[in-house]
Amino acid sequence: MRRLAILGSTGSIGQQTLDIARAFPNRFKVIGLAGGKNTSLLAKQVEQFQPQLVYSALNLSLPNKVKFLSMEEMASHPEVDIVVVATAGKTGLAPTLAAIRASKKIALANKEILAMAGEIVTAEANRHHAQILPIDSEHSAVWQCLRGEKAEVARLILTASGGPFYHHSLSQLANVTAEEALRHPTWRMGKKVTIDSATLMNKGLEAIEAHWLFSIPFSKIEIVIHPQSIVHSLVEFTDGSLKAQLSFPDMHLPIQYALSYPKRLPNSELPRLDLVQVNSLAFEPVNYDNFPCLKLALEAGKKGGTYPSVLCAADEVATELFLANRTSFFGIAEIVAKTISLHRGTANPALDEILGAYTWARETALKLACEESLCWKQ
Numbered sequence: 001m002r003r004l005a006i007l008g009s010t011g012s013i014g015q016q017t018l019d020i021a022r023a024f025p026n027r028f029k030v031i032g033l034a035g036g037k038n039t040s041l042l043a044k045q046v047e048q049f050q051p052q053l054v055y056s057a058l059n060l061s062l063p064n065k066v067k068f069l070s071m072e073e074m075a076s077h078p079e080v081d082i083v084v085v086a087t088a089g090k091t092g093l094a095p096t097l098a099a100i101r102a103s104k105k106i107a108l109a110n111k112e113i114l115a116m117a118g119e120i121v122t123a124e125a126n127r128h129h130a131q132i133l134p135i136d137s138e139h140s141a142v143w144q145c146l147r148g149e150k151a152e153v154a155r156l157i158l159t160a161s162g163g164p165f166y167h168h169s170l171s172q173l174a175n176v177t178a179e180e181a182l183r184h185p186t187w188r189m190g191k192k193v194t195i196d197s198a199t200l201m202n203k204g205l206e207a208i209e210a211h212w213l214f215s216i217p218f219s220k221i222e223i224v225i226h227p228q229s230i231v232h233s234l235v236e237f238t239d240g241s242l243k244a245q246l247s248f249p250d251m252h253l254p255i256q257y258a259l260s261y262p263k264r265l266p267n268s269e270l271p272r273l274d275l276v277q278v279n280s281l282a283f284e285p286v287n288y289d290n291f292p293c294l295k296l297a298l299e300a301g302k303k304g305g306t307y308p309s310v311l312c313a314a315d316e317v318a319t320e321l322f323l324a325n326r327t328s329f330f331g332i333a334e335i336v337a338k339t340i341s342l343h344r345g346t347a348n349p350a351l352d353e354i355l356g357a358y359t360w361a362r363e364t365a366l367k368l369a370c371e372e373s374l375c376w377k378q
Contacts, residue, residue, distance in 0.1 A: 001026070001028070002028050002082055003080055003081045004028055004031060004259070005075060005080040005083045006034065006084045006086065007074070007084065007092060008035070008084075008085070008109075009042065010042050011087070012086075012189050012190045013084075013135065016251050017086065017259075023267055030051050032074040034074060034087075035060075036056075039058050039060050046060075046063070053068075053077060053079075054068055054069070055070060071091075071092075071098075072094050073098075074095070075098045075102070076104070078102075081105065082106075083104050084109070084255075085106060088192055089110075089112050089312070089316055090113075092112070093117060093121075097121065099130065100121065101130075105131045108134055108135060108136075111202065114208065114212045117309070117351065118212030119212070119304075133258040134254075136206060136254070137229075137233075138232055140258065141232035141244070141245035141254075142158075142210065142213075142245075143214075144245045146214065153220065153235060154220065154237055155221070156216055156221050157223075157236065158206055158207060158224075159224055159225075159231055159232060160225050161225075161226065161227055162200075163181075163184060163198040163199075164180065164181065164198060170290060178323050178324075181322075182194050182195070184197055184198070185227075186227075195319045195332075196293075196319070199294075200286075200291040200294035201315055201332075203294055204297020204300075207221050207223065211301060218302050224286070226283050228282065230246050230248070230249065230281055232245050250271055252269075292337070296311065296333060296340065303345060304347070306343070309354045309358045310340055310358070310360070311336060313339075313357075313359070317366050318336055327369060339361050339364050342364060342368075343361065345357075
């Protein structure tokens, strides 16, 4: 029996994690649930799974036996074996570090944590012998391909669906609406991640994550467009051999693999891949001109220091404005680029410097957007 604390239980990854816990009641016990503003769903989850520990960003009436804790306290609680970090943005950073320092296993779905503070997080994980188990389908694929291998890696190849607009012209992209961008062709995700997928920002963040998760230089990380989302990533070894992980595009599988590792559990509820039905798999090069967010993310990752934190914060602001119909699809990249251009980075930053850069970037991005007419008044 593995005891779980799920941070971000009301989000897409959190709900799918609970599906896995529900499918294996004799293997996984939900000890803690942490939710945001969706208190009605969190209340239903508490009623069904009866956790000992709960955190809510808003007021929530709890049963008498349930203890209210902060996410940091929950993540480091002695009754918890695995902490699933499915929160969005920097809110997951402090709980992740708390879990690491308590030597927990961390099933990580939050892209910004390693993007913002990968050097600190991985160093702390090594120091405290804490395992970081990736939930992102791309990183789970790389992890599975590397399992049992001792050969040197020549390349990591991360695949990207391309989102709903990959073959759009520049003029078409300029008129994309938030409603259109939220209609991802293959994945069911939260709003922020879905927009990041449409701009390809998410693939840049995943490249930064892969750099830290697998200790691979950026020069050995490549990105290709794969619209079917069947091949989740590939690893090339020094002899030229390629290993790939294939599965139906469904997040339940990488979530289950992280929770059950090193075992694989049979789950009849997971969809099976029919290669005959798939028929063909396509791969295309990345069009960086049409998707500048990807280039911005890769550049920030290579610069390192506080630049990835600024990238994440500016992207959050720009995405919020886009979702509120206050900036254009290309306005996202413009806001991020202008914010980064004003930043004077700090190499090898401490955690407070990373968080300070994040706060500065959010304030600067919003100010720039308004001053330079990149955002529209409501």
